[in-house]
Amino acid sequence: MMRRLSFYERFSRAFQDHPSLVKLLVVFTVSGGGVVAYSESKSYDGMGIVNSSEAEGKKKRVVVLGTGWAGTSFLKNLKNPSYDVQVISPRNYFAFTPLLPSVTCGTVEARSIVEPIRNIIRKKEVDIRYSEAECIKIDAQNKKVYCRSNQGTNLNGDEEFVVDYDYLVIAMGARANTFNTPGVVENCHFLKEVEDAQKIRRSVIDCFERASLPTLNDEDRKKILQFVIVGGGPTGVEFAAELHDFVNEDIVKLYPKVKDLVKITLLEAGDHILNMFDKRITAFAEEKFQRNGIDVKTGSMVVKVSDKEISTKERSGETSSMPYGMVVWSTGIGTRPVVMDFMKQIGQTNRRALATDEWLRVEGCDNVYALGDCATINQRKVMEDISVIFSKADKDNSGTLTVTEFQEVIDDICQRYPQVELYLKNKQMGSIADLLQEPKGDVPKGAIELNIEEFKRAVLHVDSQMKNLPATAQVAAQQGAYLAKCFNRMEEAEKNPEGPLRFRGEGRHRFRPFRYKHLGQFAPLGGEQTAAQLPGDWVSIGHSSQWLWYSVYASKQVSWRTRALVVTDWTRRFVFGRDSSRI
Numbered sequence: 001m002m003r004r005l006s007f008y009e010r011f012s013r014a015f016q017d018h019p020s021l022v023k024l025l026v027v028f029t030v031s032g033g034g035v036v037a038y039s040e041s042k043s044y045d046g047m048g049i050v051n052s053s054e055a056e057g058k059k060k061r062v063v064v065l066g067t068g069w070a071g072t073s074f075l076k077n078l079k080n081p082s083y084d085v086q087v088i089s090p091r092n093y094f095a096f097t098p099l100l101p102s103v104t105c106g107t108v109e110a111r112s113i114v115e116p117i118r119n120i121i122r123k124k125e126v127d128i129r130y131s132e133a134e135c136i137k138i139d140a141q142n143k144k145v146y147c148r149s150n151q152g153t154n155l156n157g158d159e160e161f162v163v164d165y166d167y168l169v170i171a172m173g174a175r176a177n178t179f180n181t182p183g184v185v186e187n188c189h190f191l192k193e194v195e196d197a198q199k200i201r202r203s204v205i206d207c208f209e210r211a212s213l214p215t216l217n218d219e220d221r222k223k224i225l226q227f228v229i230v231g232g233g234p235t236g237v238e239f240a241a242e243l244h245d246f247v248n249e250d251i252v253k254l255y256p257k258v259k260d261l262v263k264i265t266l267l268e269a270g271d272h273i274l275n276m277f278d279k280r281i282t283a284f285a286e287e288k289f290q291r292n293g294i295d296v297k298t299g300s301m302v303v304k305v306s307d308k309e310i311s312t313k314e315r316s317g318e319t320s321s322m323p324y325g326m327v328v329w330s331t332g333i334g335t336r337p338v339v340m341d342f343m344k345q346i347g348q349t350n351r352r353a354l355a356t357d358e359w360l361r362v363e364g365c366d367n368v369y370a371l372g373d374c375a376t377i378n379q380r381k382v383m384e385d386i387s388v389i390f391s392k393a394d395k396d397n398s399g400t401l402t403v404t405e406f407q408e409v410i411d412d413i414c415q416r417y418p419q420v421e422l423y424l425k426n427k428q429m430g431s432i433a434d435l436l437q438e439p440k441g442d443v444p445k446g447a448i449e450l451n452i453e454e455f456k457r458a459v460l461h462v463d464s465q466m467k468n469l470p471a472t473a474q475v476a477a478q479q480g481a482y483l484a485k486c487f488n489r490m491e492e493a494e495k496n497p498e499g500p501l502r503f504r505g506e507g508r509h510r511f512r513p514f515r516y517k518h519l520g521q522f523a524p525l526g527g528e529q530t531a532a533q534l535p536g537d538w539v540s541i542g543h544s545s546q547w548l549w550y551s552v553y554a555s556k557q558v559s560w561r562t563r564a565l566v567v568t569d570w571t572r573r574f575v576f577g578r579d580s581s582r583i
C-alpha cells in the first residue's frame with residue numbers, strides 16, 4: 001500500500017503492541033454513553049513500510065486523511081476485517097474540540113481532552129496503521145495520496161512518500177477563515193487546535209504579568225488588558241464567557257491591583273451574537289454579557305489588525321480603531337489549501353467545501369469519500385427528478401397519479417429526498433393526501449388523481465426545506481459512523497442491494513443515504529449558566545442546562561480515560577480554582 005523511502009525501510013521495526021490492559025472503569029453519575037471499550041490489541045507494522053496490499057492479499061486499501069471527529073468516528077465504527085487501513089494525519093491524537101474554550105483559561109487541561117489515535121485504533125478486527133504526516137496532494141486519477149512527514153528527522157532529508165488506495169476517506173476538517181483581513185494571521189490568536197488554546201492560555205497570563213510590572217502607568221496597563229474577541233458565534237461567545245469567569249473568579253484574587261483595568265470586547269459583524277440559535281438565547285446572552293461588563297459590539301466588521309490596534313468599520317460606515325493586548329479571531333472556517341487544489345483538479349471550483357452526494361461520495365471521482373468540515377452534501381432536488389419520480393410512481397402508466405400509487409413509493413422518496421419528510425412535518429401534514437390535495441382542494445382525498453403538471457405544483461415548495469448541514473462535531477461524527485457502516489456492509493450489500501429506489505436509473509441504491517439527526521446544541525455563557533437548544537426547538541437557559549452540559553460533554557468523551565480526566569479537572573476547578581502558572 002505504501003511506498004516509503006529507504007530510511008524507513010532500514011530503520012523500521014514491527015511495532016510490538018502490548019497486551020491490552022484491563023481498564024478499571026469508574027462510573028460517573030453524569031456519564032451515560034460514548035464508551036470506547038479498548039479491545040485486545042494486535043501486533044502490526046506500526047511504521048507501515050511493507051507494501052501491505054501484497055502482504056494482505058486481496059484486502060482493499062482504505063486511506064483515511066485526518067484524525068478529527070469525522071476520521072476518528074469512521075475508524076471507531078469500522079469493523080470489517082477485509083480492509084487494510086492507513087490513517088494519515090499530522091495530529092497523532094483526537095481532540096475533543098467543544099472543550100477547547102475551557103482549555104484557554106485552565107478550566108480543563110489540554111491533555112484531558114485528547115486521546116492518542118493509536119489507542120483508538122488498537123482494534124482486534126481491523127488492521128489499521130497510522131502515519132504522522134500531512135497529505136499534500138491527492139491524485140484521484142491514479143488513486144494516490146502524496147504525503148509529507150512533519151517529523152523532519154530523516155537522515156536523507158527526504159520526508160515525502162506516496163500511498164496508494166482503493167478507497168480514500170477525506171476527513172481533513174477546515175482551517176480558520178480570516179477573509180483575507182490584513183494583519184490577522186500575524187497578530188491574532190485562533191482557537192481551532194489544542195496548541196491554539198494552549199497559546200491563548202499563556203498569552204492571557206502574559207498580559208496580566210506584563211500589566212503588573214511596576215514600570216507601566218495605568219494607561220499602558222489598560223491597553224494590555226484589553227481583550228478583543230472577533231466573531232460572535234458559539235466559540236467566540238464561549239471564550240468571552242470563560243475569560244470573564246477566569247478574571248472574576250481567579251485573577252481578581254491574584255492580580256488585585258490590575259483587576260479593574262480589564263476590558264473584554266466582543267466584535268460581531270452581524271446584528272446579533274449567536275445568531276444560529278433561538279432568538280431567546282441570543283437575547284439572554286446579550287443581556288447577560290452586558291450585565292457582566294463584556295462589551296458586545298454588533299455591526300462591527302474588522303478591517304485591519306496591526307500589532308497594536310484593531311480597526312473596525314461600523315454599521316454607520318465610520319471606521320474606528322482601538323488598542324488591544326490580545327485578539328482572538330473566531331469568525332468561522334475556510335478551505336484547506338490541499339482540499340482547494342483537489343477541488344480544482346476535479347472541477348469543483350468556487351466552492352467552500354468538497355461537494356459530495358448523499359452517500360458522501362465526492363462528486364466527479366470514484367471511490368473517494370469526504371466528510372466533516374471539509375465537505376458539503378449536495379442534496380438532490382425533487383424538482384430535478386420530478387418526471388422520473390412521477391413515472392416510477394405511476395405503476396399503471398395511466399398518466400395520472402393516485403394517492404395510493406404515491407403512498408407506495410413515499411418511503412423511498414423520503415429516504416432519497418429528506419426534504420419531503422421535513423416539508424410534511426413542518427407544514428403539519430398528516431398524510432400524503434394532504435400534500436397532493438393542494439392543487440385540487442375540493443376533491444375528496446381518496447379520489448385525488450394528478451397529472452404531471454399538477455404533481456409538480458403539489459411538490460413545488462418541497463425543496464425549500466433543503467439546508468446545508470452545519471460544520472459541527474455532531475455532523476462529522478455521524479457521517480463517520482454512517483460511512484463506516486457502509487464499509488462494514490460493502491460486500492454484503494453488493495449481493496443484496498437494499499435502500500431507496502434509484503429515481504434516476506433502475507434498481508435500488510445499495511445503502512440508504514446519509515441522514516443527519518440533530519441532537520441539540522449548547523452555548524455556555526459563563527457563571528455556571530448555559531443555553532441549550534434541543535430538538536423540537538426546546539430552549540433551556542440557566543444553571544440546570546449547565547448540569548446538562550456537564551453530563552453530555554462527559555458522556556461524549558472518546559474514552560473513559562479522558563472522561564475521568566475531564567471530570568477531575570472540573571472538580572479541581574470547583575475546589576481550587578484555575579491555575580494561573582505560565583507553563
Ligand code: FAD
Nearest residue numbers: 066067068069070097098135172173372373471472473474
Ligand atoms: P477536525 O476535527 O478539524 O479534524 C481534521 C483532521 O484532519 C485533524 O486530525 C487534522 O490534523 C487533520 N488534517 C489537517 N490537515 C491535514 C492534511 N493535510 N492531511 C491529513 N490530515 C490533515 N462542534 C459541535 O458540534 N459542538 C461544539 O460544541 C463545538 N465546539 C467547538 C469549539 C471549538 C473551539 C472549535 C474549533 C470547534 C467546535 N465545534 C463544535 C466544531 C467541530 O470541532 C468541528 O465541526 C469538527 O471538528 C469537524 O470535524 P472534522 O473531522 O471534519 O475536522
